[in-house]
Amino acid sequence: MSLGNRMIEVLLIGIGTGHPDHLTLEAVKALKTADIVLIPLKGTEKSELADVRRRLVGEIVDDPGVRLVEFEMPQRDVVDPDYLAGVEDWHRHVAATWKREISTQVGSDGRVALLVWGDPSLYDSTLRIAAQLTQSLPLKVRVIPGITSIQALTAAHSIPLNEIGASVLITTGRRVRDQGWPPDINTMVVMLDGSLSFKGLETDGVEIWWGAYLGLPEEITISGPLGETGPKIIAARSEARARNGWIMDIYILRRTAPMHEGV
Numbered sequence: 066m067s068l069g070n071r072m073i074e075v076l077l078i079g080i081g082t083g084h085p086d087h088l089t090l091e092a093v094k095a096l097k098t099a100d101i102v103l104i105p106l107k108g109t110e111k112s113e114l115a116d117v118r119r120r121l122v123g124e125i126v127d128d129p130g131v132r133l134v135e136f137e138m139p140q141r142d143v144v145d146p147d148y149l150a151g152v153e154d155w156h157r158h159v160a161a162t163w164k165r166e167i168s169t170q171v172g173s174d175g176r177v178a179l180l181v182w183g184d185p186s187l188y189d190s191t192l193r194i195a196a197q198l199t200q201s202l203p204l205k206v207r208v209i210p211g212i213t214s215i216q217a218l219t220a221a222h223s224i225p226l227n228e229i230g231a232s233v234l235i236t237t238g239r240r241v242r243d244q245g246w247p248p249d250i251n252t253m254v255v256m257l258d259g260s261l262s263f264k265g266l267e268t269d270g271v272e273i274w275w276g277a278y279l280g281l282p283e284e285i286t287i288s289g290p291l292g293e294t295g296p297k298i299i300a301a302r303s304e305a306r307a308r309n310g311w312i313m314d315i316y317i318l319r320r321t322a323p324m325h326e327g328v
Contacts, residue, residue, distance in 0.1 A: 072173070072174065072203055072204060072205060073167060073171060073173065073174065073175060073176075073177065073202060073203065073204035073205070074175075074176045074177070074204065074205045074206075074207060075167075075177050075178075075179065075195055075198070075204055075205070075206045075207070076095050076096075076098075076099060076176060076177065076178040076179070076207050076209060077179055077181055077185045077191050077192065077195060077206065077207070077208045077209065078092045078095055078096055078178055078179065078180055078181060078209045078211065079092065079181050079183060079184040079185055079208075079209060079210050079211015079212070079213075080092070080118075080121060080180045080181060080182065080183075080211055081182075081183060081211050081212035081213075081217060081280055082182065082183075082212075082214070082217055082278065082279045082280035082281055082313070083117040083118070083121055083180075083182070083280070083281060084280040084281055085121060085124050085125060086280070087211065087212045087217070087280055088121075088125070088211070089209070089210070089211070089212075091209050091210075092209045092211060093125055095178070095207070095209045096122070096125055096126060096178055096180075097125070097126055097128065097131075098176055099126075099131055099176050099177065099178035100130075100131065100132070100171055100175040100176050100177065101131070101132045101133070101134045101170050101171060101175065101176075101177055101178070102118075102122050102126075102131065102132070102133050102134065102177075102178045102179075102180065103134050103136065103163070103166060103167075103177060103178070103179050104118050104119065104133050104134065104135045104136070104180075105135075105136060105137075105138035106135055106136065106137050106138060107138050107140075108140075111310065111311045112310070113309065113310060113311060114311060115135065117281075118180050119133060121180065122180075132170070134166060134170050136162060136166050137162075138159065138162070139155060139158035139159050139162055140155075141155035142154070142155070148239075152190075156190060156193055156194050156197065157197065159190070159194050160194045160197035160198055163194065163195075163198060164198055164201060164202060167198075167202065167204075168202075173203075179191060181211065182214075182313065183211060183212070183213045183214045184210050184211045184212070184213045185208050185210075185211075186208070186210070187213050187214075187215070187235075187256075188235075188237065188256050188257060192206075192208070212280075214256065214279060214313070214315045215235070215254055215315065217276070217279035217280050218274065218276045218279060218315050218316070218317065219274075219317075221276050221279055221280075221284065221286050222274045222276070222286060222288055224274060224317075226252070226254070226317070227252060228251060228252060228319075231251055231252065232250070232252075233250075233252045233253070233254060234247060234250045234252070234253045234254065235253075235254045235256070236253060236254070236255060236256070237255065237256055237257045237258065238255055238256070238257055238258025238259065238260060238261070238262040239257070239258075239262075241253075241255055241258070241262040241263070241265075241266070242260065242262040242265060245265075245266070246266055246318070251319060251320045252317065252318070252319045252320075253317070253318045253319075254315070254316075254317050255315070255316050255317075255318065256315050258314075258315075258316070261295075261298065261299055261302065263291060263295060263316070263318060264295065264299070266291070266318070268290070268291040268292035268295065269292070270320055270321050271290070271291040271292075271318055271319070271320055271321070272288070272289065272290060272291065272318070272319045272321055273287075273288060273289065273290075273291045273294055273295065273298070273316055273317065273318055273319075274286075274288040274316060274317045274319075275287050275288065275294075275298045275314065275315075275316035276314060276315060276316070277301075277302065277305055277312050277313065277314035278305070278309075278312070278313065278314075279313075279315075283305070283309060285301055285305060287301060291318065298316075302314060
């Protein structure tokens with residue numbers, strides 16, 4: 066399915082939080098070379114996510130020949146008792162959808178761009194899905210790194226990520242909920258936490274830095290002692306999600322005093 070020296074090239078472009086200023090110069094150049102840009106649709110509640118991608122392409126690409134190709138994104142079964150098996154099954158469905166769209170839109174020769182929130186390397190499924198495509202299509206995958214949500218959060222609060230000489234744990238809300246806070250870790254970055262799992266942690270001696278819609282006009286940032294600030298974050302997150310129909314947020318927790326044993 067190759068044509069001369071050309072073949073299908075898939076560009077995974079990190080776009081930060083979707084603001085044009087979050088794209089690197091490399092990302093801008095790569096996006097301008099794409100033949101098509103795949104835009105996933107995730108239902109009416111998350112329609113603004115597609116709008117952000119459309120606006121981003123419109124602001125950066127001035128070539129009318131670049132086509133936006135929208136497709137319905139397969140949904141993951143979030144109630145599957147086997148979490149990993151459910152995710153792997155979802156990845157297979159998404160890979161099949163990508164394959165169909167790529168084969169239909171560019172055939173055997175062309176450059177396809179996918180715009181990835183943050184960076185494709187950090188808690189994102191895009192690279193794993195693309196790896197499945199390479200097993201059935203002769204294509205090349207190129208990754209263009211982007212600003213991560215962690216960088217956007219620390220910049221918004223003007224704080225360093227780590228303490229001097231100390232390590233940092235990057236984890237998910239599900240693991241915090243199920244396993245708590247590891248005793249040998251003082252700083253923890255929590256991603257993908259729709260249930261705000263910090264509600265189950267002891268609050269004494271803990272600071273939190275939280276942010277949502279980082280880099281966008283809707284940006285919200287709240288920080289302070291967890292005991293005082295946690296309820297404010299819960300209320301702000303609920304209100305913002307109801308108002309916008311979607312939310313992307315992240316937070317950092319840092320121990321400033323010893324935690325009780327077992328927390």
